[in-house]
Amino acid sequence: MSEIDTAALEAVREDIQDLAEATSKVEIQLANKRAELMLPIFEKRRAIIAKIPKFWSVVCQNHEAMGAIMSADDIPILDHLTDIWVQHDTKDSRNYTITFTFKENPYFTDKELVKKITIKDDDEAVAESTKIHWKEGKNVTLKRKNDAENESFFSFFEDDDATLADYIAHDMFTEAFAVYVNDDSDGEFDDSESVDLDDDEEDEEEQKPQKKSKK
Template sequence: MAEVDHAALEAVQEEIEALAKLTENAELEIALKRNELMTPVFEKRREIIAKIPNFWPTVLQLSDAFSTLIEEHDLPVFEHLTDVWVKNDPKDARLFDIVFTFSENPYFTNKEVIKRILVRKDEDGEDEPYGADFKIDWKEGKDLTNLKRKKDEESSPASFFEWFNDEDVNLAQFIVQDFFPEALSIYTNGGEDDFGDDQSEDLEDEEDEDEEEEEEEEHPKKKSKK
């Protein structure tokens, strides 16, 4: 059997990793340029849809992918939603805020509820995006995240608004990459979008995987007796 040249393998692997990093940096530069070009267009769209009654509540319910994540008791809150906006960091495409603007309502005092995506170092020293916590100032007795779950739904969120204190970035990336850019198309096509079914399944699968990981951490498997 031929002897493996470990030095050559390591050199090739280092070259692969260097090119992957170079590609990643190039993609981030492209994303920054795309954000720069698209923001004025989105601002123009924002002015137009501001005149359409209940635009954003309608789009949320029409989007197959998004509507599956909203609980029935969340719907009255979203009736007060007046705007959704993605605020991108001008220097780092990985950083952004998703801003939900609400009119005065009986649920919370915040005018804006924000999902902020930041970056930190993971255990291996690699950059890792995560969702920062946001404090929703619920009015007395109106905190939907405190609602009791049904026995068969104990693993699922009590409310969509729990997401604002969740580090997971999958939904945020979906909103930025698919939902927000396609909002007008979803509205005009009555929810017939190109990403709805597949994306909703992906988001639900990812949510299930996160729940399974949490359960494994809380209830580690017992070691079998020898």
């Protein structure tokens, strides 16, 4: 193995750092432009999806990252889900809000449940969530507290982790039609990186085959 020229590397360290920062800025600009161009397409898709009963419930059940943390108790609640929408910050698309819209249901009083992701100066993702106002006896997250087999998806609104939000915003939402028909070719979820809404629990599930990444 060849030796690294430490002195030469040190002499250009600042130049390398400047290039890295410039690259990062360009990547953000590209992501911002993509979000801008895709917005009208997603708006047209939104109108089409509204004609398909339980579309988003099926998508949530089919998506691997979601399925990894869903329980059977979640499904009848998700059947009342009418829309999922991802809104990106126009200045920095890494900041985004996911809004889950529900029709009137016997489980909670909220019409919308929201997860907001903000990237701080140190590139750390900070998550803020809606507090769910459960109707009496309907809180499925309480039912799952002592059940290590499956977590409830609705615990997603109780934690400050951005991992699942990232899968929802950048895979499940963008590839919704492919996920609906269960087409593995378009998904990017790699379940070797487990989505765990409870940091104290160990992941004991067997690893599933990975989906193919986009080229």
